Structure formats: structure tokens, C-alpha cells
Amino acid sequence: MDVLIYLVPMALLLGLCGLAAFMWSLKSGQYDDVQGAAVRVLSDDDVRT
Amino acid sequence: MTEALDLSIYVKHQGDGTSHLDLAIEGIDCAACIDEIEGGVCRLPGIVDARLNYTNHRLAVEWREGALSPTQVVDELERLGYRAHPFRSGLMEEEEERRAKWLLKCLAVAGFASMNIMLLAVSVWSGNVTDITPETRDFFHWLAALIALPAVAYAGQPFFQSAMNALRNRRTNMDVPIVIGILLALTVSVVETINSAEHTYFDSVVMLLFFLLCGRYLDQAMRRRTRAVAGNLASFRAEVAHRIEESGEVVLVPTAALKTGDRVLVRPGERIAVDGVVVAGRSEIDESLVTGETAHRPVQADSQVYAGSLNANGTLTVTVTAAGKGTLLDEVERLLENAAAAKSRYVRLADRVAKVYAPVVHAAAALTALTWIATGASVHDALITAVAVLIITCPCALALAVPVVQVVASGALFRAGIFLNTGDVFERLATVDTIVFDKTGTLTMPGMRIVNAGDIDPALLGAAGRLALSSHHPLATAIASIAQGSPYDGVVEEPGQGVRAMVDGQEMRLGRPAFCGIDDCAAQVAASDPAASAIAFSWGGRRAVLLVRQALRPDAVAVVRSLRDDGFDCRILSGDRPEAVAPVAAALGIDWWRGGCKPTDKIDALEAFKAEGRKVLMVGDGLNDAPALAASHVSLSPIGAADLTQAQADAVFLGEMLRPVQDTVEIARRAHRLMRQNLCIALVYNLIAVPLAFLGYVTPLVAALAMSGSSTLVTLNALRAHGRGPAVPQGEPIPSPLRPAAQGA
Numbered sequence: 077m078d079v080l081i082y083l084v085p086m087a088l089l090l091g092l093c094g095l096a097a098f099m100w101s102l103k104s105g106q107y108d109d110v111q112g113a114a115v116r117v118l119s120d121d122d123v124r125t
Numbered sequence: 126m127t128e129a130l131d132l133s134i135y136v137k138h139q140g141d142g143t144s145h146l147d148l149a150i151e152g153i154d155c156a157a158c159i160d161e162i163e164g165g166v167c168r169l170p171g172i173v174d175a176r177l178n179y180t181n182h183r184l185a186v187e188w189r190e191g192a193l194s195p196t197q198v199v200d201e202l203e204r205l206g207y208r209a210h211p212f213r214s215g216l217m218e219e220e221e222e223r224r225a226k227w228l229l230k231c232l233a234v235a236g237f238a239s240m241n242i243m244l245l246a247v248s249v250w251s252g253n254v255t256d257i258t259p260e261t262r263d264f265f266h267w268l269a270a271l272i273a274l275p276a277v278a279y280a281g282q283p284f285f286q287s288a289m290n291a292l293r294n295r296r297t298n299m300d301v302p303i304v305i306g307i308l309l310a311l312t313v314s315v316v317e318t319i320n321s322a323e324h325t326y327f328d329s330v331v332m333l334l335f336f337l338l339c340g341r342y343l344d345q346a347m348r349r350r351t352r353a354v355a356g357n358l359a360s361f362r363a364e365v366a367h368r369i370e371e372s373g374e375v376v377l378v379p380t381a382a383l384k385t386g387d388r389v390l391v392r393p394g395e396r397i398a399v400d401g402v403v404v405a406g407r408s409e410i411d412e413s414l415v416t417g418e419t420a421h422r423p424v425q426a427d428s429q430v431y432a433g434s435l436n437a438n439g440t441l442t443v444t445v446t447a448a449g450k451g452t453l454l455d456e457v458e459r460l461l462e463n464a465a466a467a468k469s470r471y472v473r474l475a476d477r478v479a480k481v482y483a484p485v486v487h488a489a490a491a492l493t494a495l496t497w498i499a500t501g502a503s504v505h506d507a508l509i510t511a512v513a514v515l516i517i518t519c520p521c522a523l524a525l526a527v528p529v530v531q532v533v534a535s536g537a538l539f540r541a542g543i544f545l546n547t548g549d550v551f552e553r554l555a556t557v558d559t560i561v562f563d564k565t566g567t568l569t570m571p572g573m574r575i576v577n578a579g580d581i582d583p584a585l586l587g588a589a590g591r592l593a594l595s596s597h598h599p600l601a602t603a604i605a606s607i608a609q610g611s612p613y614d615g616v617v618e619e620p621g622q623g624v625r626a627m628v629d630g631q632e633m634r635l636g637r638p639a640f641c642g643i644d645d646c647a648a649q650v651a652a653s654d655p656a657a658s659a660i661a662f663s664w665g666g667r668r669a670v671l672l673v674r675q676a677l678r679p680d681a682v683a684v685v686r687s688l689r690d691d692g693f694d695c696r697i698l699s700g701d702r703p704e705a706v707a708p709v710a711a712a713l714g715i716d717w718w719r720g721g722c723k724p725t726d727k728i729d730a731l732e733a734f735k736a737e738g739r740k741v742l743m744v745g746d747g748l749n750d751a752p753a754l755a756a757s758h759v760s761l762s763p764i765g766a767a768d769l770t771q772a773q774a775d776a777v778f779l780g781e782m783l784r785p786v787q788d789t790v791e792i793a794r795r796a797h798r799l800m801r802q803n804l805c806i807a808l809v810y811n812l813i814a815v816p817l818a819f820l821g822y823v824t825p826l827v828a829a830l831a832m833s834g835s836s837t838l839v840t841l842n843a844l845r846a847h848g849r850g851p852a853v854p855q856g857e858p859i860p861s862p863l864r865p866a867a868q869g870a
Contacts, residue, residue: 080264084264084265084268098233108178112159112177112180115156115179119160
């Protein structure tokens with residue numbers, strides 16, 4: 077069972093990465109306009125003339 | 126717009142050569158608007174960035190300093206078909222925004238911790254009944270402690286702070302037992318970990334925190350959503366004024382830019398945007414929004430005028446004053462302070478429960494420990510059982526019971542066009558038995574209507590309407606509203622008299638009866654309805670007298686009747702003359718009414734109702750209603766109300782209908798019923814769980830199951846508040862900018 081000694085902390089580390097990613101997305105304002113984000117995905121702003 | 130509005134006070138200079146302006150946009154109704162608005166604005170030269178927030182309908186524009194004037198942006202949006210209003214977010218709103226973000230962070234940390242600790246805990250639970258080695262179990266417990274301690278220290282802050290505040294003020298609230306439970310459970314778990322015991326409660330503690338934070342966040346999201354809509358509405362209605370510069374030049378500025386001592390020009394038909402003293406000019410003003418009085422008041426030099434009054438017929442020059450002593454506003458503010466202070470502070474349902482709940486829970490835990498020691502158990506076992514009691518009774522479902530219902534019910538109100546200012550309004554609304562209405566602007570429409578249109582030849586009426594389009598007089602707008610076609614050419618307006626024009630070789634006149642030469646006939650018609658103003662119209666030999674007055678809201682009669690059928694006692698308290706109130710009361714079938722009320726009279730009347738043991742819902746809009754709204758048990762305002770009044774109301778409703786008043790009460794009653802059901806569910810859960818915990822059957826596994834089970838049950842029950850939505854009258858869509866955001870976050 078010695079494998080747990082590094083497997084479990086590794087799993088926790090991965091979880092922490094997820095938490096960090098969430099914190100970053102919150103800080104960069106990705107939840108400021110959730111409705112807009114839902115409809116912007118449909119717009120072709122990269123081909124705007 | 127013919128005159129350019131000076132927006133400079135709204136522009137933020139950012140120091141890197143760009144300027145920033147926030148605009149609240151009216152008229153957004155679909156996703157395509159995003160591209161249209163952002164694309165349109167970005168095409169202007171000098172724009173660095175334009176980003177529309179579709180959730181709260183606000184546009185942030187940045188441009189290189191000096192490259193263009195902010196007015197160009199507003200004009201461009203106008204051309205695209207959107208109205209843009211400069212916007213400055215209030216301090217309150219920014220504060221809420223910060224708090225919501227903080228709660229979300231706490232929620233994320235608690236969520237992360239509870240998932241990972243649960244992963245470890247489940248392994249231990251399954252290991253305990255199979256073949257886990259004590260070393261592995263200790264390792265898992267230490268890891269759990271390592272995650273739980275910092276997570277609780279961070280994510281528990283909202284509760285620690287709130288509990289500390291309550292204790293400092295020598296009160297208790299729901300957060301006090303929560304914090305005590307959390308801290309005790311953590312301490313015991315750490316001690317158990319050190320002693321290599323079988324059970325720890327880290328998972329329960331963190332999961333509890335996660336559920337509680339969900340409740341807090343939902344509560345916050347509801348208030349923030351309302352605040353955003355209210356902020357937009359305030360900016361839509363932000364008024365402008367013509368300021369007279371030192372040079373004598375007249376510029377259009379937002380009223381927010383005016384300072385005491387500035388001179389302002391008010392033309393006929395304009396609303397006076399400030400409190401001030403008339404320095405030149407002579408006119409009559411309509412103060413119905415301020416006092417409820419519908420008859421006009423003559424003003425001249427040295428007269429005091431109030432923001433919200435409508436200037437009828439002469440041009441005025443007004444000096445802006447701060448509210449002076451003895452003015453109406455001063456009086457209203459003084460009354461407001463008293464009313465707010467005297468208002469018996471309503472104790473929220475949840476807090477009332479907490480007050481009883483906390484001592485009972487702590488007594489139960491202490492009793493458990495003592496009983497176990499008395500029956501010969503070790504101190505250690507007794508303590509563990511007592512902590513299990515505390516954990517199992519931690520008011521998880523109890524803390525969710527009320528906020529979840531509030532969120533769901535406020536969503537239902539949102540769809541009906543009603544916005545809440547305060548969260549505990551449901552509980553107060555549900556107990557209402559008497560509804561007191563103001564007349565002007567509440568039972569009646571804010572604007573004027575022609576009341577005898579049916580008696581007049583339609584061709585003549587149409588002609589009068591077209592002629593009225595050229596008049597600036599406030600009464601003329603009522604007549605102009607029926608106009609079909611464009612205004613006539615060559616119309617001459619004679620101030621204080623009326624308008625005239627030559628049409629088809631015959632002279633057409635609209636205005637005072639004397640101006641049209643039909644005094645006698647007008648006096649006869651006017652006698653039939655003393656509350657109305659008579660306006661004469663002549664076209665060659667043909668004549669008509671139009672009666673104009675404030676009309677009832679279209680559904681007022683039906684709504685008042687159905688409210689009375691539901692057992693509500695409806696009454697009227699109005700600042701208008703008794704002669705004007707009587708016909709309205711008669712039309713609505715309301716027996717109890719009073720006219721000519723000053724703000725103090727209204728408060729006295731409300732106090733008298735309160736003394737009779739009535740719970741009063743006050744519905745009012747005027748500045749004179751503000752103290753009454755603050756003094757009543759609960760209050761509602763239509764959206765057209767004066768700013769100060771809206772700020773005092775517990776909820777604000779949209780549209781021309783009175784129906785929202787009924788919807789509000791109905792939804793609130795349903796919500797209150799669900800809240801009580803939820804509290805019952807939580808209590809029943811405790812009745813079952815506490816004896817089990819007392820007897821020592823509650824292992825961490827049972828605690829986890831019981832807690833999540835009861836929370837889920839309460840949340841599902843709360844979703845029923847969504848239920849069958851209130852019947853929104855057909856053909857009256859909610860204006861698009863105010864369409865509720867479906868998502869609170």
C-alpha cells in the first residue's frame with residue numbers, strides 16, 4: 077500500500093490545480109456576464125468585416 | 126436630440142491616455158444586439174474597446190482621449206435604435222459585487238475541500254469494515270486535517286464575522302451555533318486524529334460549510350440581481366437640466382453635475398430637476414408627484430420649487446438650493462428619519478427560530494455529555510457523543526430553508542415585473558391584512574387622459590390631437606396622445622393661452638375656453654366633472670370642450686375588487702383635494718378614504734391602523750408618500766415614483782397595471798407557506814436525528830447522509846415556490862431592458 081503515499085497527494089494536487097483554475101477564471105471576470113457568454117459563442121466575430 | 130448633452134462628469138480618465146464610460150442600454154432584446162452594438166460603436170474612430178455585458182445590459186466603452194466626445198457614442202447608439210444612459214455604479218452595488226465574489230471564492234474552497242475529504246473519508250469508512258491498517262487510516266486522517274483546517278479558516282470567514290458581530294451586539298443569530306459546532310467538531314477531530322481513533326468528523330464539518338455557503342451565495346445573488354436592475358432604472362430616469370453658464374450660454378447637463386448656486390432654465394412642459402428658488406419668470410407648476418395635489422400652483426420670483434414638479438406654461442429661471450429649513454423636502458426627510466427609527470424592527474423568521482434553537486441545541490449537547498458520564502461512560506466517549514449531537518443539529522437545513530425559498534420566489538416576482546429592495550419582505554407581505562393606496566400616480570396613471578372622448582365628434586377630436594402636437598403645455602400631451610398624423614404647419618403658440626393655426630382656410634384654436642371664445646359652454650361641461658380641467662377647441666364654427674384629468678390604471682377596478690374578495694381591507698390616503706379623491710374611491714368601491722393628507726397625516730393614519738392591530742401594505746409613489754412608506758409594515762411603489770420614495774419602498778413594480786400589487790401578495794403568501802414548511806421539515810429531521818445522536822448511534826457516515834438528505838429535501842421543497850407563475854396580463858410585455866436575468870451569478 078506504499079503507493080498511496082504519493083498517489084493520494086498527487087490526486088490532491090490535481091484537485092488544487094482545478095481550484096486554482098477556478099480562482100483564476102473568477103478573477104479574470106469570466107463570471108461577470110454569464111448570459112452574454114452563452115450567446116456570444118454563436119457569434120462569428122472572427123469573420124466580422 | 127437637438128441639444129448635445131454634456132457627459133463629461135461620467136467619463137473616467139484612466140491615466141494611460143484612454144477614457145472610460147459606462148452606459149446602461151435600453152432596448153436590448155436579443156443576442157444579435159451584442160454584435161450590433163459592439164460593432165457599431167467600434168466603427169467610430171478612436172474607440173479602443175466596447176464590451177456589452179448582456180446580463181445586466183451595460184456597455185463599457187474605452188477610447189483614446191480626445192479622439193471623440195462621449196456624446197458621439199450615445200448618438201451612434203441612438204441611430205442604431207438603442208437608448209444609452211450614462212451610468213455610475215453606486216457604492217452599494219460595488220460592495221455587493223465584491224461580497225458576491227468573495228462568497229463564490231469561499232464556496233469554491235469549501236467545495237474542493239469537501240470533495241477531497243469525502244474521498245478520504247469514504248475510504249476510511251469502507252476500510253473500517255474490511256481490512257484497513259491503522260497506519261493507513263492515520264495517514265488519511267492527517268491528510269483530511271491538513272485540508273480541512275486551512276479550508277475552514279478561509280471558507281468559514283463569512284460565518285465567523287457574522288457570529289462575532291452578533292455576539293458583540295449581545296445578540297445571537299443562526300451563525301453562532303454554526304460557528305460553535307464547526308469549531309468543536311474540528312477540535313475533537315484533531316484530538317481523535319492524534320489519538321489514532323477510528324472516527325473523525327472533518328468531512329461533516331466541511332460539507333456543512335459547503336451547504337451553508339450555497340445558501341448564503343443564493344441569497345446574495347438575489348439581492349445583487351435586483352440591485353443591478355434598480356441601478357439601470359435609476360440611470361434611465363436620470364434627469365437633465367439646462368444650466369445657464371456665466372456667459373449666458375445655456376448647456377444641457379445631467380442633474381448630477383449641478384451644484385448649489387447654479388442657475389437653471391426650465392421651459393414650459395419640462396420637469397424641474399432640482400430643488401430651488403425661482404429668480405425670474407412666472408408660471409404654474411404641477412406638483413402632483415411631490416404632494417399628490419393635482420391642481421396647479423402659481424409660482425413667481427422667490428417661490429420655492431421642488432424636484433419632480435412639472436412646469437406648465439411659463440419659462441422659469443431657478444437657482445439651485447440645498448434643501449433649506451422649513452421646505453417640504455426638509456420636512457419629508459425629518460419625518461423619514463423618525464419613521465425609520467420608530468419602525469418596530471421586524472425580526473426575521475430565521476432569526477426568531479435561531480433565538481430559540483441555539484440554546485436548545487447547546488443544552489441538548491451538554492445534557493448528552495452529562496448523561497453519558499453519569500451512566501459510567503468515559504469522559505472521552507461522552508464528549509464525542511456530545512459533539513455528534515452538535516454536528517447533527519447544526520442548522521444546515523434550517524439555514525437553507527429560508528434563503529432558497531426567497532431566491533425562487535423573487536425569481537417569480539421578477540418575471541411579473543416586481544423588484545425587491547429587501548430580502549425579508551416576503552415574511553412581512555404574507556401577514557398583510559390592510560392595503561392603503563395613494564391616489565395620484567398609484568391608483569391613477571401618472572399622465573393625463575381625455576375623459577369625455579366618447580362625446581366628441583371623432584374628426585374634431587383627431588384635428589385637436591394634431592394641433593396639440595405643437596403645444597408645450599403639459600395638458601396638451603394628453604390630447605396629443607390621440608393624434609393621428611403629423612402636426613399642422615404654421616402653428617402659433619400663445620403662452621398661457623393656447624395654440625392656433627389656419628387649416629383649410631379656417632382658424633383652429635386649442636386652449637383656454639376664453640381663448641377659443643366658448644366660455645359659457647365650457648363652464649357647463651366642466652360642471653359635470655369638477656376634478657377635470659376643461660380645454661376648449663374651435664375650428665371655424667365647430668366647437669368642442671375636452672375634459673382632461675388623471676385616469677385610473679386600466680385594471681384598477683378589477684384588482685381592487687379581487688383584493689377585497691380575498692379579504693383585504695382596501696383604503697385610500699391621498700394628498701389631493703377631497704373632491705378629487707371621492708370619485709376615485711366611488712369608482713373602486715372603497716368606503717374608507719381620506720383626502721388632503723400631509724405627510725404627517727398619512728403617518729398618523731398608519732399609526733392608528735397599527736394601533737388597531739392591522740398589518741398595513743402601503744402602495745404609494747409621491748415624495749409625500751416616502752415617510753408613510755417607511756412607517757408602514759411593508760410598502761410597494763410603482764416605477765414612476767420619485768427617487769426618495771422608491772428608496773423607501775420594499776419593492777418596486779413596473780408597467781401601467783395595478784395587477785403586480787396582487788401578484789406580490791399572492792407570491793409572498795405562497796413563499797411564506799413554503800418557508801414555514803421548510804422549517805418544519807428541518808425540525809422534524811432534528812427530532813429524529815437528535816435522539817439517535819444522543820444514544821451514540823451517529824457515526825460520521827450517518828451524519829453525512831442525514832445532513833445532505835435534509836438539505837436536499839428542503840431545497841426541493843423550495844423549488845415549488847417557482848410553481849405556476851403569476852398570470853402576467855397578456856399584451857403587456859415587460860420592457861426589454863428590465864427583462865430579468867435568468868441567471869443570478
